[in-house]
Amino acid sequence: MTPFQLNDPGSSFQDLLSSSQPDLILNRIDAKGAFSEGQNILKTVPHGTTILSLRYQEGVIICGDRRATEGYTISERRIEKVYKTDETSAIAISGAAGPCIEMTRLFQVELEHYEKLEGHLLSLEGKANKLAQMIKANLPMAMQGLVVIPIYAGYDLKRKTGRIFKFDVAGGRYEEREYYATGSGGRDAKGTLKRMFKPNLSRDEAIRVALEAIYDAAEADVATGGPDMLRGIFPNVMVMSKKGVMDVPDEDVQAIYEEILERLREGQ
């Protein structure tokens, strides 16, 4: 176990972890040789797929499908790609599932750790920058196929608005003003978002737009899971406003999908 440290290593949990337990930081592990030449890492490690975020009147919505794939095989039907990171923000992940989930856990602890040590929350921008640094640190792993590409969204308490941040593999951080989607089905989801997005959508309208986008992505992309009525598996949706982060219950998502399917049956 970690020695009880009396010297001050600062307020970052990631720094603490890399100084006291460096073997737990994924990017320190050399994955070369772990996979024999010619073997495609995409077929060996589960990957996550369509995630998206859009702003609405009172904040921002974040959404992700539930399927993980290993090559052409479905490895997981119920994986969660959307996680609450603190009381005002959430992250959606795409890329290699293992490193994605690990980075999310580390990021959650990082935010809580900072808040407890410093006695106040990081700004939303500060949190997004921290996440960008973590993605940048993962670059060696990304070069070997273990990519982590999240969307980070939250309600900015100072600016009183919802904000969306997207990232590239090298740790580039960009803010989106309206909507964004990424992952293997991201292109298709973006098409739907482009068609249906309007400024100042209501909460319910925005949830519907998000779910339509996931549906369209699942129709066109094999690695994206649509609503699974048979097993009762539905995309995860979270809503962030000044009231905090709210998980949209599966029953509500199911009801919206039933309406969408009904409409499609009628050919409208």
Place this chain on the structure above:
Amino acid sequence: MGMPYYVSPEQMMQDKAEYARKGIARGRSTIALEFLNGILLFADNPSTLNKISEIYDRIAFAGAGKYNEFENLRKAGIRHADMKGYVYSREDVTARSLANAYSQTIGDVFSQEMKPLEIEILVIEVGESVDGNEMYRIQFDGSILDEKSFTVIGGQSEDLTEALKSRYKLTSLKGALSICWTALEAESEDDIDPESLEVAVLDRSSKGRQFRRLDLKEVKKYLNK
């Protein structure tokens, strides 16, 4: 040529203990008190520097004595807890293990360093029922006391403990606040003011992180001030 001198270990320990006790008694008190839905932390603290803090989901910390010394311990505790929760799981972080780590560190400083730590700390964990609560009081020499119902650190803690003994009963949060208030009022020479209180709870009815600070408005409402 300097005279060689001898101080017996007993004498040395006694001197250190006296020195530490004096330092701790100069400050003001902090109370931890069990109520029906959790544990109340109540500090007489006019400063903006906190004496009470969150450590983990169900665990809180309170320090009395020298600020910089217990602040260091507070941070070490958060690091210890977050690291353990990350490496294993959130439910594996316990007050007992944390209290042991504190006791070791504080005890080592007391026996090895010239100057002992002039602090007294509390490590509190709220259980799923009142029986599951844990309250550890760790003293300047590293000794741990396992407390029940209520406990006091810092300032004139013995007097305040007596005042609480006659008033304590297991009650609501509002009742618990008023017990602490009346006990503190009875033992203070000056008038006390709700504005100079630092109040927090570990509330077992909430999910996830159960530590919550009560703002002045809430404190005044509960105290009818």
